[in-house]
Amino acid sequence: MQVRSVWSVPVQRIVFAVLAAGVAVSGSVAGHVYHPEGWEPFDAWAYLLTALVALPLAWCRSAPVVALAVSCTSYVGYLALGYQPSLNWWAPMIALVSVAALREPRVSSAASVLTGAVILYNGVCGRLPVLLVVAQGILIPAIGLAFGYAMRLVTQRNRELRRLSAQLANEQAAHARNAVLGERVRIARELHDVVAHHLSAISVQAGLAAYVFHTDGATARSALSAVADSSREALDELRRLLSMLRVDDRCDDVEGGAPRHAPPGLSRVGELAERLKAANVNVTVHTQGTVRKLALGPDLCAYRVVQEALTNVVKHAAPTSAYVHITYEPEHVMVAVLDDGRSPGGSHEPAISAPKSGYGLIGMRERANLCGGSLSAGPRRKGGYEVRLTLPTSAAPTVSDAPDGGGP
16 A cells, blocks of 8 residues: 655655755765775766766655665666765665655565665675674664654554544534534424414414404404414514524523523413413313423423414314313323313314324424423324323422312
């Protein structure tokens, strides 16, 4: 496997070209200035061979093995003609480092053998002691291999770091997209619950007002008042949802000791039941057990399930009677919404239908699953329909036992 350097290609070319020129000039100057006895004069052939030894270093990036072979061959020819070693032996050493850094270990091992042979020949031609010649032939290639291998490891680690950084950036972008998508789904669910409930109530109440406008003014006025109340509450909840989308809106903003734009919870089910009286749905709320303060998510989930269930009662069963049972247990809170079916006549038609294209029951189940609870819905044997929600809760009791109320 070929390993690329972390430097850009133009920078590498410039660095290797300058290095080749520097070694060539240094070798020429040293050979011209330092000329001990017993060596051939440093003539034109010496300059030419010095250049042939050093200049292949310019191609160490693109063809390190070829550069090493040309440099070693030229240096052997230089020594064979009787010229003093000078500084030319550095060129094969540098070429070996490049081979070890850019090529596989088996290639760099063979290159080290070639370089070691050239260094041994250099020592023999220089009439050095045998022990020193052997030491140079072993140590110099070993040092070149060590430097080259260290450069190879650094390059590989840099490449791996770049890959991991790119992977991390992609994962962070994916997490951000998933978070945005989840937030959109949550807001869409909230908007569906708010708009569906209030507009259904407004539609029924406005229809009732139009029907009795000329015959029962009091009922018409009551229905129109309920329309106004539902409209205001819908606007308030829409403002709360939109304020959640504002960057400068602070969730810890407090007015009068309570968070601004606080979402509704089970404590407001009574208000919900009161509004539906104008739509000819008599809702009875029954609370049993020790009331517990739920976390924000489960509390909103329970309220939205009750709201959606009562909205379906208004849409599919009004006029009728509905019942909301809230049971607090040590580790769970159970909420059941029941109705008697369409009246009059006792036909027991299911109050909540499940059309193929509807999303009400799907949204309720999604809310329950997100909060770690469960939801079931279906017709009752005695007629009507029932929605039952179970949510886990571990909060400590904060309100005394609520009194029992009426039920079906």
